[in-house]
Structures are given as C-alpha cells and as structure tokens.
Amino acid sequence: MSGTERNGDTATLSGAEILIRALTDQGVEVIFGYPGGAVLPIYDALFAQNSIRHILVRQEGGAVHAAEGYARATGKPGVVLVTSGPGATNAVTGLTDAMMDSIPIVCLTGQVASHLIGNDAFQEADTIGITRPCTKHNYLVQDTDEMGRIVHEAFYVATNGRPGPVVIDLPKDICVNQGRYEKPDLANLRHKTYRPPTVGKAESVAAAVEMMARAKRPIFYTGGGLINSGPEACARLQELVRLTGFPITNTLMGLGAYPASDERFLGMLGMHGTYEANNAMHDCDVMICLGARFDDRITGRLDAFSPSSKKIHVDVDPSSINKNIRVDLPIIGDVGRVLEQMLACWKDGGYTPDEAALRDWWTTIQKWRSRDCLAFTQGPDIIKPQYAVQRLYELTKDLDTYITTEVGQHQMWAAQFYKFEKPNRWMTSGGLGTMGYGLPAAVGVQIAHPNSLVVDISGEASFMMNVQELSTAMQYKLPLKIFILNNRWMGMVRQWQQLMHGSRFSETYSEALPDFVKLAECFGATGMVIEQPSELDASIRKMLDTDGLVIADVRVAQEENCFPMVPSGAAHNEMILGDDGAAERPKVTGEGMALV
Amino acid sequence: MSELSKIAPKHTIAVLVDNEPGVLARVVGLFSGRGYNIESLTVAEVDAGRDRSRINIVTSGNEMIIDQIRAQLERLIPVCRVVDLTEDGPSVERELALVKVVAQGENRIEALRVADIFRARAVDSTLNSFVFEVTGDSGKINAFIDLMQPLGLAEISRTGVVAIARGADAM
Numbered sequence: 001m002s003g004t005e006r007n008g009d010t011a012t013l014s015g016a017e018i019l020i021r022a023l024t025d026q027g028v029e030v031i032f033g034y035p036g037g038a039v040l041p042i043y044d045a046l047f048a049q050n051s052i053r054h055i056l057v058r059q060e061g062g063a064v065h066a067a068e069g070y071a072r073a074t075g076k077p078g079v080v081l082v083t084s085g086p087g088a089t090n091a092v093t094g095l096t097d098a099m100m101d102s103i104p105i106v107c108l109t110g111q112v113a114s115h116l117i118g119n120d121a122f123q124e125a126d127t128i129g130i131t132r133p134c135t136k137h138n139y140l141v142q143d144t145d146e147m148g149r150i151v152h153e154a155f156y157v158a159t160n161g162r163p164g165p166v167v168i169d170l171p172k173d174i175c176v177n178q179g180r181y182e183k184p185d186l187a188n189l190r191h192k193t194y195r196p197p198t199v200g201k202a203e204s205v206a207a208a209v210e211m212m213a214r215a216k217r218p219i220f221y222t223g224g225g226l227i228n229s230g231p232e233a234c235a236r237l238q239e240l241v242r243l244t245g246f247p248i249t250n251t252l253m254g255l256g257a258y259p260a261s262d263e264r265f266l267g268m269l270g271m272h273g274t275y276e277a278n279n280a281m282h283d284c285d286v287m288i289c290l291g292a293r294f295d296d297r298i299t300g301r302l303d304a305f306s307p308s309s310k311k312i313h314v315d316v317d318p319s320s321i322n323k324n325i326r327v328d329l330p331i332i333g334d335v336g337r338v339l340e341q342m343l344a345c346w347k348d349g350g351y352t353p354d355e356a357a358l359r360d361w362w363t364t365i366q367k368w369r370s371r372d373c374l375a376f377t378q379g380p381d382i383i384k385p386q387y388a389v390q391r392l393y394e395l396t397k398d399l400d401t402y403i404t405t406e407v408g409q410h411q412m413w414a415a416q417f418y419k420f421e422k423p424n425r426w427m428t429s430g431g432l433g434t435m436g437y438g439l440p441a442a443v444g445v446q447i448a449h450p451n452s453l454v455v456d457i458s459g460e461a462s463f464m465m466n467v468q469e470l471s472t473a474m475q476y477k478l479p480l481k482i483f484i485l486n487n488r489w490m491g492m493v494r495q496w497q498q499l500m501h502g503s504r505f506s507e508t509y510s511e512a513l514p515d516f517v518k519l520a521e522c523f524g525a526t527g528m529v530i531e532q533p534s535e536l537d538a539s540i541r542k543m544l545d546t547d548g549l550v551i552a553d554v555r556v557a558q559e560e561n562c563f564p565m566v567p568s569g570a571a572h573n574e575m576i577l578g579d580d581g582a583a584e585r586p587k588v589t590g591e592g593m594a595l596v
Numbered sequence: 597m598s599e600l601s602k603i604a605p606k607h608t609i610a611v612l613v614d615n616e617p618g619v620l621a622r623v624v625g626l627f628s629g630r631g632y633n634i635e636s637l638t639v640a641e642v643d644a645g646r647d648r649s650r651i652n653i654v655t656s657g658n659e660m661i662i663d664q665i666r667a668q669l670e671r672l673i674p675v676c677r678v679v680d681l682t683e684d685g686p687s688v689e690r691e692l693a694l695v696k697v698v699a700q701g702e703n704r705i706e707a708l709r710v711a712d713i714f715r716a717r718a719v720d721s722t723l724n725s726f727v728f729e730v731t732g733d734s735g736k737i738n739a740f741i742d743l744m745q746p747l748g749l750a751e752i753s754r755t756g757v758v759a760i761a762r763g764a765d766a767m
Contacts, residue, residue, distance in 0.1 A: 128618060129621070132618070132621060136673070140618075157673055193614060193675070194673050318670065318671070319668050319670070319671050322660055322663055322664070323664060
C-alpha cells in the first residue's frame with residue numbers, strides 16, 4: 001500500500017497530508033483538538049502548514065463543544081481532531097450533543113494501526129462501534145487513496161439535509177502511508193445514495209397556505225431548523241409573520257430566528273416557556289411548525305397537546321414527522337426553501353389573513369400576556385437571578401454580543417430574559433442538556449468572532465464541569481466574560497426535588513466551591529464577586545470594560561425557582577406560575593414523577 | 597417475542613443497503629436503540645456488481661411505529677431504499693428450516709409421513725435421526741415444527757424470512 005510508484009500525474013502524499021489538503025479544500029480555518037499517539041502523523045502535517053489554525057483544548061469533550069459553538073455562531077461545520085481510545089471516548093458526549101441539536105461537526109479520531117485493530121492495543125477503542133448511534137454517519141478509512149473522498153463526503157453528510165456530527169476514524173498507518181489526492185468538484189459533489197430533501201411538494205405548500213389563510217387562531221411554532229437553514233430562512237420567516245400577522249413562538253433552539261422585541265413574538269414555549277406561548281399553542285386552530293420536532297419539553301402530556309388544532313409540520317428530516325404528535329399536513333423540505341415557496345404562494349394567490357378572527361385571537365393572547373408570567377420582585381438585599389440576566393441584557397444588547405449557557409436554571413432564565421434579535425447569537429445545549437457546554441462553546445464562538453463580546457451565562461455547578469477550558473481561553477487570550485449565577489445549588493435538580501420529591505435535597509448542594517476570584521487569578525484572569533443588587537449594573541459594566549477573561553461570581557437568591565413550569569406529566573397549558581397560590585398548581589402525578 | 601408483537605400487526609420490511617462494513621450493525625443498532633422489535637432478520641448480498649445487500653426484517657408495531665421504523669431506516673446514510681412489503685401490496689414470503697428429529701420405531705415412521713405431507717426433504721439420516729429441510733411461509737414451518745415436537749424434535753435451525761413483492765415491479 002505504501003509504495004510511491006503510481007500512475008497518473010497526481011503526486012503521492014501521506015494520508016495525513018491528504019487529510020490536511022482536503023480540509024483546506026473544504027475551507028476549514030480552525031480545528032479544535034488534542035494530540036496523542038495515534039494522531040501524531042496528523043499533528044506533524046499540521047505543523048508543516050499555515051492555512052489551518054489548531055486550537056488546543058484541555059480535554060477532548062471541550063473540543064467538540066468548542067466546535068459546536070463555532071458551528072452555531074458561524075453556520076459553518078466545526079472540525080475536531082482527537083486521538084484514539086480515551087480521546088475518542090471523551091468526545092462522545094459532545095458528539096451526542098451535536099446529534100441531538102443537529103449541529104454540523106466533522107470529528108477526526110485517531111485509531112491504532114490497521115493490523116492492530118481488534119487486538120486490545122494500547123489506546124484502542126471501537127470508535128466506530130461506540131459512535132455509531134451518536135453520529136449522523138461514521139467512517140473508518142481503510143485505504144489512503146480513499147482519504148480525500150471520505151473527507152469530502154463527510155463534510156457533505158454533516159452539512160446537508162438535517163446537519164449532524166460525522167466521525168472519521170483514522171488508523172495510524174493510513175495516515176503514514178502514501179496515496180493519491182485530487183481536489184474534487186466540490187460544488188457538484190453528490191453522495192452515492194444520500195439525497196437530502198430540498199424543496200417541499202408544491203401541492204402541500206399550497207394546501208398549507210390555504211389552511212393559514214382560513215385560520216382563526218393560528219400560531220407559528222419555530223425551532224432550531226431555522227437557525228440551521230441560515231439567516232435567509234430567518235428573514236423569510238420574518239416576512240411571512242409580517243404578511244400574515246400571526247403570533248409566533250420559538251423553541252429554546254430557535255431563539256433568535258425571530259426578533260424577540262417584535263410584538264408578535266410570544267416568547268419561548270415549552271416546559272419553561274411563557275404563559276401566553278403555551279396557552280396559544282394549546283388553544284390554536286392552525287399550528288405551523290417550522291424546523292422544530294415536537295420535543296417532550298414542548299408537548300407536555302401528549303394526549304393533551306393542542307387538542308383542537310390542525311398541524312402543519314415542515315421538516316427536512318422525514319423521521320421527525322409523526323414521531324411524537326400526529327400532524328395533518330407534513331411538508332418534507334429545507335425550511336428556508338419551503339418558506340420561500342410559502343411566501344411566493346401567499347403573494348401569488350393574493351391571500352389575506354382572516355383579520356377579524358385574528359383581532360379576537362390577539363385579544364385573547366393579550367389577556368394571557370397581561371398575566372405577566374415572568375414577573376419577579378427584586379428586593380434590596382439579594383440579587384434575583386432573573387434580575388441579573390435582565391440587567392446583563394440591558395447592558396449588552398447594543399453590543400455585538402454572543403451568549404452561551406450551561407444547563408439548568410440559569411439556562412432557562414437566560415432563555416426567558418435575554419432577548420435575541422438575530423440568529424446564531426445563542427449557543428445552548430438543548431436536546432442533550434449537557435452541563436459544561438457553555439465554557440468550551442464560548443471558546444469556539446470567540447475564536448470565530450475574536451472582536452465580539454462572548455458571554456457564558458453559567459451556573460456554578462455546570463461551570464465546574466469543564467472548568468479546565470479556562471486554560472484554553474487563556475492560551476488564546478480570549479476575553480470571555482463568564483457570568484456565573486451562583487446559588488450554591490444544582491438549581492434545576494434542587495427545584496425538581498422541591499416540587500416533586502418532598503424537598504428532600506439529595507446531593508444537590510454545591511459543596512466545597514472554589515473561590516472563583518482566586519480561581520480566575522490563578523489562571524491569570526480577572527475575578528469579581530457581585531453581591532448587592534445596587535452594585536449589579538456598575539459591576540457588569542466593570543466586567544465588560546475589563547480587558548481579557550473575567551469571571552463574575554454573581555451571588556443570587558439561593559432558593560429561587562424557575563417559572564413558569566409545566567411539570568412533567570402535565571398538559572402544556574397546566575403551568576406552575578411563580579406567584580401562584582399552591583391551590584392553583586397542577587398536581588404532580590405518580591406517572592409524572594417517572595418522567596424526566 | 598415481546599408483548600408488543602402479540603398484539604401489533606407484523607410487517608415485513610425490505611431494506612436495500614450499500615454493502616459496506618458495519619451497515620448491518622447500523623440497522624440492528626437502530627432497532628435496539630429505539631426499542632423496535634425484530635422477529636426475524638436475513639441479510640445477503642444481492643447485487644455484487646453494484647455492491648448492494650438486501651436486509652429483510654420482520655417487525656411489528658402500530659401504524660405510527662412502522663412509519664417511524666421506515667423513516668428512521670431511510671435516515672441511515674448507506675440505506676438506498678426501504679419497502680414495507682406488507683403495506684405495499686401482495687408479496688411472497690419464504691423461510692427455510694432444518695429440523696433434527698431423533699426417533700425410533702413408530703415415531704420415526706410418523707415423522708417421515710409428516711415430512712412427506714409438508715414436502716420436507718430428509719437431507720441427513722442415521723438409524724435413529726433425521727434432518728429435514730422444509731421451506732414455506734413461517735406459518736407452514738411453525739406447523740411442521742409443532743407436529744415434530746411429540747415425535748422427537750431435537751434441534752431447529754431457521755433462516756428467517758426472505759420476501760419479495762409480487763408482480764413485475766422491481767425494488
């Protein structure tokens with residue numbers, strides 16, 4: 001295999017060199033990775049070139065989250081390079097996260113030499129077997145001549161159709177051996193069998209527009225598919241909402257697809273969504289679901305989900321259709337393309353919405369809105385976490401800001417109180433709910449946007465999960481602002497224990513926390529503690545004005561719960577509201593307790 | 597066989613896949629990972645020139661589950677086509693079984709008579725045993741096995757179902 005005598009005019013290169021060439025041809029600018037024995041030839045090839053920048057993380061899990069942050073903030077695929085065995089297994093959480101949230105990732109994993117595979121060699125793991133269920137597809141390269149084709153195919157698969165993570169497992173000998181590489185015609189690259197859908201069926205689009213025009217109580221329910229489809233898709237969504245005058249709600253993954261400041265936006269829906277969004281979803285007569293997947297955080301109890309509506313579902317992945325909720329009109333296609341078709345159909349057909357019915361619908365919605373479900377009372381002594389996010393928003397909204405989060409209460413408060421006007425500004429772990437996502441994701445975002453403000457809204461428990469990535473941020477002088485809502489609890493778990501497990505707070509206290517100021521200082525960063533509501537604004541300004549990385553340890557009310565909340569097992573319009581009397585609260589059933 | 601399969605209708609699904617390493621593991625992993633039932637599974641290369649294999653799966657589930665199985669299969673990158681043979685019109689299903697019966701005297705003679713009725717062939721014989729080869733749909737094979745049970749049934753090896761749509765249209 002390793003001979004250099006080959007026919008044809010293409011020069012032979014080592015597998016590692018072919019890999020780097022193919023990545024360069026794909027326009028890859030950044031790789032997040034961590035070296036090791038099996039990937040030494042690749043690191044050698046990286047050393048010999050200047051077109052691709054390598055960002056050295058501190059643990060491979062961080063590399064995948066950083067690549068996810070990079071991908072979400074740019075719309076480009078994120079690229080990861082890790083070694084065999086533990087390098088690959090550490091990447092699994094990030095791969096699963098990217099799979100659940102449909103993030104395009106190409107993850108290159110080292111592997112022991114071909115002849116050692118299956119022999120329990122040092123740092124060998126069955127990476128293909130382990131990553132099969134948590135990737136969109138994976139490849140084991142078995143021939144150096146195949147390297148180039150597989151790399152390009154992997155990018156095609158990761159970025160076309162419903163995006164997702166793709167693993168390429170690279171045995172060490174394949175990277176050392178010589179092979180041929182020719183740059184393919186990337187614009188016309190087609191997969192042998194994989195044909196992702198693009199446009200929707202014209203008659204289905206026409207039927208959908210017809211339904212929309214006749215709707216009395218319509219709602220747009222839009223998700224992360226809009227972000228994945230791109231800024232044009234989001235612009236088309238805005239146009240369609242403006243033309244129809246329908247209310248719109250976004251999922252957690254869809255925040256930013258529609259400007260939050262617009263009066264037609266009802267806020268996020270779902271388990272911690274707004275009263276008006278969830279009630280409008282429940283009572284609507286036509287639901288237009290665009291690039292969302294009727295996730296269990298959205299639907300609540302399935303048999304009580306929006307019982308009287310006709311449902312239109314636009315999704316690029318046919319397996320999302322009728323998975324949880326039976327819909328009346330499925331449209332398979334890229335949501336941006338389908339929106340383009342819908343707009344054309346609406347305009348060409350001279351359709352108008354039912355204005356009278358819409359007026360009544362909006363009156364009903366205003367009634368729900370006036371319930372002011374996100375209200376909280378900020379006293380003089382202790383900072384409410386909602387207030388902290390609200391002030392952060394007010395002081396950063398006019399800046400070029402990107403927000404990442406970890407997972408838990410702080411994440412939901414960020415989703416509720418930080419208002420996103422544009423797509424790609426909000427990076428969070430939705431489907432998998434991976435604590436420790438936010439800090440490495442922020443690293444990826446800041447690498448992509450070095451001059452922008454990147455804030456990781458964090459919780460003290462989540463922050464500790466990938467705290468080692470502070471070192472990465474320091475190495476590349478990334479001026480991240482880490483805004484820890486520190487309530488000294490694993491807050492969301494504590495909240496569930498309080499509401500569903502008789503306040504038996506089993507193992508959820510954040511014991512033995514570090515002094516975050518000293519922690520920042522020991523890495524060479526700046527730390528600050530914010531304790532008084534009265535000093536919050538000044539402290540946030542100081543954080544923003546400080547050069548370099550800052551950790552702000554915001555001491556917030558410890559027992560604060562995140563409301564509204566649809567308890568598990570309840571219908572999506574049965575919400576616990578923050579200032580409810582206990583009598584009004586939906587009962588948590590035994591069945592609900594068994595649900596996550 | 598799970599509880600589900602006793603109440604949910606059976607479906608035979610044919611899956612045409614790229615004949616690449618690990619493709620069977622992808623299909624089987626999909627079924628176990630998502631909690632679908634596999635009652636029988638056969639796989640073999642059917643088009644060596646174009647590197648295609650065909651997997652026949654007998655599964656069970658209500659309409660929503662079967663639609664999901666189909667969509668999830670189609671989502672796998674090396675899967676070329678998925679056909680629900682049960683849903684898409686008439687099809688022929690066959691299975692082959694090798695059945696070892698250990699018997700002497702009257703039981704041995706009765707086993708041969710039953711085999712004759714089922715058009716099963718004895719493909720191996722000793723003075724106190726037979727191996728029968730029987731083909732047919734799964735119901736026929738089950739009936740044959742049931743009859744052999746009291747006659748000295750010792751061992752069964754079944755291929756699982758292979759199936760193909762009737763008519764001129766090819767997959």
